[in-house]
């Protein structure tokens with residue numbers, strides 16, 4: 001069994017969580033509080049939706065307005081949070097509610113695909129770039145700074161019903177590897193989280209069992225403490241990894257078959 005010194009990196013950290021107002025992001029804020037974070041910048045497009053989180057601990061939870069796709073808001077967030085040593089890039093979207101708009105061919109235009117790529121890929125890179133100096137300074141202060149990019153098991157194979165989302169997440173998975181190499185010499189670790197099924201708005205249509213957002217956050221933060229670069233958290237993540245690794249072509253073929261049989265999923 002793995003033993004985890006939970007306090008080494010998380011206790012006393014100053015964290016920044018995007019999309020903190022609900023779902024997986026909210027779970028991270030709650031568990032960071034539980035694990036002794038010094039300060040948590042909780043960022044959301046609508047800061048009024050953060051009230052229940054700031055009420056948990058108004059001295060440690062700092063609410064910030066941030067749409068990650070808007071450059072001026074990002075710049076304001078970087079300035080407001082110069083002491084960050086744990087960046088959790090969580091905010092993300094799955095694509096249109098309208099299945100056809102999530103397709104490359106059937107969509108009326110590529111507007112939704114571009115929004116998914118802007119949100120789930122480019123904005124995430126901008127967040128890493130914008131906080132680079134703060135994180136590197138954290139390492140010089142003796143902290144062990146980290147970036148946690150929330151990917152998806154949908155970066156391990158193409159979820160054909162959400163292929164624009166899979167494309168953005170696999171792009172972010174590769175960017176995470178590139179960023180890890182670039183940050184390495186300055187002592188900042190970069191982690192990619194292949195999240196499985198977690199009980200949130202995004203997964204509401206999935207009828208299967210799911211991990212709760214706080215349990216997902218606990219799994220991820222434990223793995224960050226263990227310095228795992230690639231993290232598999234949430235229900236089914238490791239099982240999907242193993243199945244993809246065992247026979248990638250067959251795994252993908254099966255997903256394409258399911259899409260053919262029920263394209264409106």
Ligand SMILES: NC(=O)c1ccc[n+]([C@@H]2O[C@H](COP(=O)([O-])OP(=O)(O)OC[C@H]3O[C@@H](n4cnc5c(N)ncnc54)[C@H](OP(=O)(O)O)[C@@H]3O)[C@@H](O)[C@H]2O)c1
Nearest residue numbers: 019023024045067068091092152195197198200201202203
């Ligand atoms: N739940 C799962 O099973 C699952 C599986 C794999 C990966 N993930 C990943 O987990 C992350 C969190 O998703 P979730 O499951 O917690 O879904 P969620 O409940 O829908 O939460 C998504 C969060 O992202 C925020 N967001 C979306 N676009 C944004 C933008 N442009 N700027 C700032 N915030 C934005 C949302 O804010 P609003 O409240 O303003 O909409 C919300 O706080 C995503 O990256 C998702 O891809 C989830």
